[in-house]
Amino acid sequence: xxxxxxxxxxxxxxxxxxxxxxxISLFSYFLIISGSVTMSLGFLGCLGSLKTxxxxxxxxxxxxxxxxxxxxxxxxxxxxxxxxLRKDWEESIPCSCYNIGNATxxxxxxxxxxxxxxxxxxxxxxxxxxxxxxxxxxxxxxxxWLDENLLMILVVILAISVVEVSKLSL
Numbered sequence: 001x002x003x004x005x006x007x008x009x010x011x012x013x014x015x016x017x018x019x020x021x022x023x024i025s026l027f028s029y030f031l032i033i034s035g036s037v038t039m040s041l042g043f044l045g046c047l048g049s050l051k052t053x054x055x056x057x058x059x060x061x062x063x064x065x066x067x068x069x070x071x072x073x074x075x076x077x078x079x080x081x082x083x084x085l086r087k088d089w090e091e092s093i094p095c096s097c098y099n100i101g102n103a104t105x106x107x108x109x110x111x112x113x114x115x116x117x118x119x120x121x122x123x124x125x126x127x128x129x130x131x132x133x134x135x136x137x138x139x140x141x142x143x144x145w146l147d148e149n150l151l152m153i154l155v156v157i158l159a160i161s162v163v164e165v166s167k168l169s170l
Contacts, residue, residue, distance in 0.1 A: 041067075071161040075154040082150075086143075 041063055048056030078085070 068161065068164055071157055071164070075157045075161075078150070079154060 041060065044056055044063070045060040047053070048060050
C-alpha cells in the first residue's frame with residue numbers, strides 16, 4: 001500500500017512544474033508525504049477497530065510505537081550530534097553557487113577549490129548587483145535558519161511526544 005502511494009505521489013510530483021524556490025517545494029513535498037502517512041495510519045486504525053481485525057490493529061499499534069520511539073529518540077540525538085552533522089553538512093554541501101554565471105566558470109571554480117565558496121564571478125566583473133539579489137548562498141542560509149530554529153523545533157517535537165506518552169497512560 002505504501003509503495004503504491006509513493007509511486008502515485010512520485011508520478012504526480014514529476015508532472016508538476018518545478019517552483020522557483022526549491023526549499024518551498026521540498027517543504028511542501030514533506031508535508032504532503034507526512035500527511036499521507038498520517039492519514040493512512042489513521043485509516044488503518046479506524047478500519048481495524050471498526051471491523052475488529054486484529055491484524056490491522058496490531059499493525060496500527062506497531063506503527064504508532066515506531067513513530068513514538070522516533071519522536072523520542074531523534075530530538076536528543078540531533079542535539080548531541082549537531083557538531084558531527086554540521087561537519088558532514090559542510091563536507092557534502094560546502095556552499096551553493098550564487099550569482100550564477102555560465103557552466104565553464106562554475107566548473108573552473110569547483111576544480112580550483114571544491115570546499116571554498118565562490119560567487120562564480122569576481123566582484124569586479126559584476127557592474128551591478130541586480131543579477132545576484134542574494135549575496136549569501138543557500139547553504140549558509142539553511143545553516144543560519146537551523147541555528148536559529150533548531151531548539152524550537154526540538155522543543156515542539158518533545159512536547160508532542162510528552163502529550164502522546166501521557167495519553168498512552170490513560
